[in-house]
Amino acid sequence: MIKDSPKTAKVYDRFMTFFDSLFIRRWRNLLWQKVEGTKILEAGGGTGLNIAHYKPGHTVTFVDKNAHFLYIARKRAQKKGIKVHFYCGDVGHICVKKGFYDSAVSTFLFCSVKDPLAVLKELYRVLRKDGYLVLLEQIPSASFIGSFMNFLARPFYALFGARLAPDLKQKAKDAGFSEIFVYPVFLDTVSIIKARK
Numbered sequence: 001m002i003k004d005s006p007k008t009a010k011v012y013d014r015f016m017t018f019f020d021s022l023f024i025r026r027w028r029n030l031l032w033q034k035v036e037g038t039k040i041l042e043a044g045g046g047t048g049l050n051i052a053h054y055k056p057g058h059t060v061t062f063v064d065k066n067a068h069f070l071y072i073a074r075k076r077a078q079k080k081g082i083k084v085h086f087y088c089g090d091v092g093h094i095c096v097k098k099g100f101y102d103s104a105v106s107t108f109l110f111c112s113v114k115d116p117l118a119v120l121k122e123l124y125r126v127l128r129k130d131g132y133l134v135l136l137e138q139i140p141s142a143s144f145i146g147s148f149m150n151f152l153a154r155p156f157y158a159l160f161g162a163r164l165a166p167d168l169k170q171k172a173k174d175a176g177f178s179e180i181f182v183y184p185v186f187l188d189t190v191s192i193i194k195a196r197k
């Protein structure tokens with residue numbers, strides 16, 4: 001579980017901004033090309049590194065349970081002049097009627113979620129019929145080199161109390177999603193998962 005403190009938020013944001021400038025930004029860009037519709041939920045948006053990728057016409061609700069992360073995200077949106085609806089809360093219980101969003105998006109959320117299936121079920125609930133779930137996650141790898149890369153990422157996960165996301169494809173299926181596609185973006189360890197309600 002990621003600590004909710006100003007220091008952790010600052011350190012996390014510095015780390016992620018650095019890795020974003022190296023390669024993660026490209027992966028985020030690929031993810032946002034797959035996002036459909038205009039009513040978007042960003043689940044576990046952290047310090048707001050996806051905000052730069054929102055498209056004109058998107059109305060985004062940004063949910064994160066970590067108030068200090070949310071504070072940095074809000075400042076980032078203000079700086080860029082992008083209007084975002086920020087909400088500090090649990091993505092396992094989103095205060096919105098069912099079928100509200102066109103797409104539910106998350107990046108590196110499930111490495112720090114306690115009950116991934118419960119969250120996927122909640123994202124399913126808030127999506128409209130034929131709405132899309134679009135995730136970017138680092139996942140367990142079947143290859144030697146992929147497993148080695150995951151091994152190298154361990155200290156980063158340990159620093160923030162996170163772990164590799166479990167079998168998200170199967171869990172998305174269990175939550176009710178169909179047409180589940182996995183697009184590897186780096187070896188088979190970092191992938192975009194897109195699924196339809």
Ligand SMILES: C[S@@+](CC[C@H](N)C(=O)[O-])C[C@H]1O[C@@H](n2cnc3c(N)ncnc32)[C@H](O)[C@@H]1O
Pocket residue numbers: 002016043044045046047048049063064065066069089090091092106107108109111112113114162
């Ligand atoms: C590894 S960070 C990823 C942040 C951001 N999406 C990014 O790409 O940089 C995971 C985020 O998910 C949030 N989170 C984890 N579980 C959550 C939950 N149940 N409800 C809301 N936010 C959650 C954490 O507070 C954290 O900001």
